[in-house]
Amino acid sequence: MTAADAAAILPRRAGLAAAASDAFWRRPTLLLLTLLLPPVLWLGIIYLGSLFALLAQSFFSIDEFSGLIQYEFTLKTYGELLHPANLDIIVRTVLMAAVVTLAAAVVAFPIAYYAARYATGRWKALFYLGVMLPLWSSYLVKVYAWKLILAKEGILNWIFAKLHLTWLLEAWLALPLIGGNSLSVSYTGTFLVFLYVWLPFMILPIQASLERVPGSLIEASADLGGAPRQTFRHVILPLALPGVVAGSIFTFSLTLGDYIIPQIVGSSRLFIGQAVYAHQGIAGNIPLAAAFTVVPIIIMGFYLWGAKRMGAFNAL
Numbered sequence: 001m002t003a004a005d006a007a008a009i010l011p012r013r014a015g016l017a018a019a020a021s022d023a024f025w026r027r028p029t030l031l032l033l034t035l036l037l038p039p040v041l042w043l044g045i046i047y048l049g050s051l052f053a054l055l056a057q058s059f060f061s062i063d064e065f066s067g068l069i070q071y072e073f074t075l076k077t078y079g080e081l082l083h084p085a086n087l088d089i090i091v092r093t094v095l096m097a098a099v100v101t102l103a104a105a106v107v108a109f110p111i112a113y114y115a116a117r118y119a120t121g122r123w124k125a126l127f128y129l130g131v132m133l134p135l136w137s138s139y140l141v142k143v144y145a146w147k148l149i150l151a152k153e154g155i156l157n158w159i160f161a162k163l164h165l166t167w168l169l170e171a172w173l174a175l176p177l178i179g180g181n182s183l184s185v186s187y188t189g190t191f192l193v194f195l196y197v198w199l200p201f202m203i204l205p206i207q208a209s210l211e212r213v214p215g216s217l218i219e220a221s222a223d224l225g226g227a228p229r230q231t232f233r234h235v236i237l238p239l240a241l242p243g244v245v246a247g248s249i250f251t252f253s254l255t256l257g258d259y260i261i262p263q264i265v266g267s268s269r270l271f272i273g274q275a276v277y278a279h280q281g282i283a284g285n286i287p288l289a290a291a292f293t294v295v296p297i298i299i300m301g302f303y304l305w306g307a308k309r310m311g312a313f314n315a316l
Helices: 003-008 016-026 028-058 076-080 084-117 121-136 139-150 155-162 166-173 187-211 215-223 228-257 260-264 272-282 286-309
Strands: none
Touching: 016 028, 028 286, 076 286, 084 121, 084 187, 084 228, 084 272, 084 286, 121 187, 139 155, 139 187, 139 260, 155 166, 187 228, 187 260, 215 228, 228 272, 228 286, 260 272, 272 286
């Protein structure tokens, strides 16, 4: 080693921070592992650990006489999910999630299309502000606000009365299943609140997907004599479909697992989230509550598998 090389090498610094800095500089892999350790521990222990503990509970059963949990492997608890009352809860929740997702796609598409194709500059900023603004307010505040809006003395009933359309609202509420004493205690009210709360999660993926549709393809369709309806059906919709599916992942999964909205707005008929709370918190039947929580996981597993095959993850 020459005198110049020896002078270029700095002496070791004192202190723990200096030693760690030197070690990270000499071993970049060690730095990477150190940075990844906290999130891996969080995901592995806190999230996956609790998830596997929950799955394990679903394979136990509860003694009908003593009410104590029997820690023996059994599929008896999953068999209880097929009882008519429990199956009704699952079907009701899945149907509500499907209807909310479909309605959100229909409502969100024109908004996203305008933002993607026509809004520029200040208007695009206003679009993002308008879509994101509801997400900045408290979830509970929004739900309770809708509870007041949908109540018998709420603004929606007042508007129907001013338009002399109270008979129409009463006729709708008289319908079986979707009606009730008022909108705030009916499936219609639950649907409206779900649609409002999760709509931004559908608009943004569709808007991102539509922005990637080349304008030249739309112009080519028009040049070839395609009517706007044909251009939409054969060009725009197929290319925007991954965005719709990506948005549906949020709206469907969030509706499927939500507990608060059907608890505050809706009838006394349970959804999956309420059933989990009732069995875990009130009845003390933790195995059945755990089995109920597995249902959305399985449904979303198949849903995500289908969404991946349709290229939805590219639109996220």
